[in-house]
Amino acid sequence: MTLLHPDARLIDAATGAELSGVPLREAVHAAVAGFAEITPGVVFLRTPTTVEAIVRYIGAFESGRPLALLDPGLPAEILADFIERFEPAAVCGPVPQDVHKGYTRRDDELWERDTPSATVPHPDLATLLATSGSTGSPKLVRLSRTAILANTTSIIEALGITGADVAVSSLPFYYSFGMSVLNTHLAAGATVVVESEGLVARSFWPAITKFGVTSLALVPSQYEMLRRLRFDPKRYPSLRTLTQAGGRLRAELVQDFHDRMATVDGRLFVMYGQTEAAPRLTTLPAGRLAEKLGSVGPAVPGGTLAIRLEDGTETTAPGVVGEVLYRGPNVMMGYAETATDLARGDEQGGLLETGDLGHLDEDGYLFIDGRLKRFGKVFGVRLNLDDIEQLAAATGPGAVAAVAGDDKVIIFVEGDGATAEALAPRVTELADRLKLHWSGFEMRGLPALPLLSNGKVDYRALESAR
Template identity: 35%
Template sequence: MELYNLIRKNEKLVFTDSGTGISKSIGEMHQSLEIENLRAVVFIYNDNQLPAIETLLNFYQSRYTVALLGMGMLENFKENLEQKYTPYYIYDPSRSSIEGYTAVNASETIVLFKRNANMLYPIHEKIKLLLSTSGTTGSPKFVRLSDENLVANAKSIMEYMPIESEDVVPLNVPINFVYGLSIFTTNCIKAKEIVCTDKDAFQKEFWEDFKKYGFSTLGGVPYFYEMLYSIGFFRKDHPSLRYLTHTGGMLNNRLIEAIASFSEKFGKKFFAQYGQTEACGRMAYLPPEDLQRKGSSIGKPVKNGEFEIDSETSELIYSGPNVFGGYANIRDDLKFFEKQEKLYTGDKARKDEEGYYFIVGRIKRIVKLFGVRFNLDETELLLKDALGGQTVICLGINDKYLAVMYTDPSLTRELIHTVLKAKLNLHSSSIKTVHITDVPLTANGKVNYPLLKSTLESGMLV
């Protein structure tokens, strides 16, 4: 496998578990598990800690197809997936037993569950990795990715990402999500140390590790950077930090200004990016020097990638060697790898006169009020800009109301209504405002819109 071989060539690479302090070199991790080398599926429930990373690397360089999932998934969801795909091995330290499986010691520290019944089935030779786009819902729908897909994307990222041979990189984004996986693979190829952690920036232990190990980079989605802004992260220097990466949505203008000022003052680089699971993570990036000038642009396609915009729907369409081989909903779908020529992103976009692309919203993130369609992503960004960069969440409720949720208690219903009246000519009768103290997030750190919507519609938020 080319991706694994690229990682293996980085002989100085070390993986450190932040919880235990244990470190292992890439050489020590190589073929460290006793596993049968079969053409079968393995389920790895990931928590970003060292044993999960060691398990992933061992299975990736074997004949197995790896399904990478989150350890926090509910047990009944796990059982549903396992029944549909009958994996030969399962890595899941959160369970002491699994029906139909026997626990086996793959090494002194790693236990795997091995299927009792030998239920092998045909798997296309190109399918190396299965990733879910559904977060923690347990949907059987997987994105089928090849080693070639992953290598192409890693190489295109390394064309612009300033990874250095002495870098120390935290896995603060779960690697079972494609953004975290691409951070992992690119830095494994070139960086010095990967800090394996299940902590995130909302926990003080993460910041203790930040100082202890001297992290060279951080990555996150918009809410991550809104949180950093709220705690004053951008007001002072962090000497070990050289660059920041971002993906997962639009940043508001106040936040862009703060990051641009921080970057210029302290000599940091900030890479705004755009990607999807179906393209292995990253399809476009905005060079740091364009952040102030181009604001919320996703930039231009990565090397060997191309964009086009549908003339009727304004949907952004991507093509490149990192585009996936179709979806799998049942195990019989693993017989096939159908390379997609184009990826229809579901995002609406525009292109400016200099060739920079801008996402203007999701095709489905729409609410229709009094016969007029409003893009919820654009409305969110408008409010954030008008209200000083505060966290604001917009949802449509039954095409009757625009629901606006906010976390800053100093904001008022009257102010929000005034902005929406002035900017969108929305009457107060069509707006519901709700103050919330906590923002529910998906496992990859994005705002959990479906949960908020269902909670709102059930009357639990008033």
């Protein structure tokens, strides 16, 4: 299997230009040939949302080159740190004007390393991604070609993607979920509409209609945005599939968007993933969403789930809460923090310890109960911050995010109406639900929650604002 089906199509939404068939294959072959001419080793791909970037990515992957997908907006100091630590053979563009020491600019799209790194990457290594898509991630996830292709195949099967499907670039390609949407549609012979402006741009929604987009992949913050935009699927006759991953979507919104899509015989798929699994682990079948509300579904085809208890034993018994374990061919080889780690082989053996708390039901459907490390303390009581977010969201409007403070939990609430006066009764209601004194909680209003480039909440920024 390759990532490029002969029938795959790319459409530039800005110009309407289509690249498919022989011209697309020739463009990828040219990219493959170009990578064969440069210094051996890992290639850093700064990946904007463009057709050219997709061709470069597929070319690097098909050439057998280990590649790292990077945010083209990475601050210069973070890019420099990555280069120092991972010693890439080349940095592909668009590249900054100031060339990094030890590299030579070949053109506006390429820096090449003057001398090869002493580290030879492991032959199975295919793709490197930041652990959560965040710009300051200190380590990279090492994914093999087998892992990428296995997850691509699983998701095509789970979602029923065919050559008739048309996806749109609603997520950046350097983010694992965005990469997966791209991979699955190109490998299935489907179409990808490359729209670089994003959901709130004036050009985005007309492109849905103009190019007959059939599916839209979003993270929770984007669903919050869609609700504010009063999304109505009746306005978009071709759009009949929504998918969600990248964090927990409030049950209220899952039900809301399920109901909206049901009015047009459409579907909503809720999924659970981690970059370490290339990246999707589960898919909740749209037809069972109503009866399994709150679940993220069973493991994707080829994978299995289990729950590990505090004593180290594993179980699949229904209702037992513990750390979620996943096994499958899409699990990473391991992490990398320096160039020498790139030579390491598979250290996981197909096992991913997710760091998430969850439980299975009698049908093997997974419910996520929080993160192992996402806890705060109020009056000596240990509280799961993910649970606090769910409870706080139920007290009123606006997206919420909770962080641990000094002997209290601070909940940030998004929205112009999130004033101290409006939030006071919500604090009381939250405290009453938890049977704790209100002084252990604080709610603060923000015009908008800070987000990472992948659309997830930037908890680090919120913690620094405590």
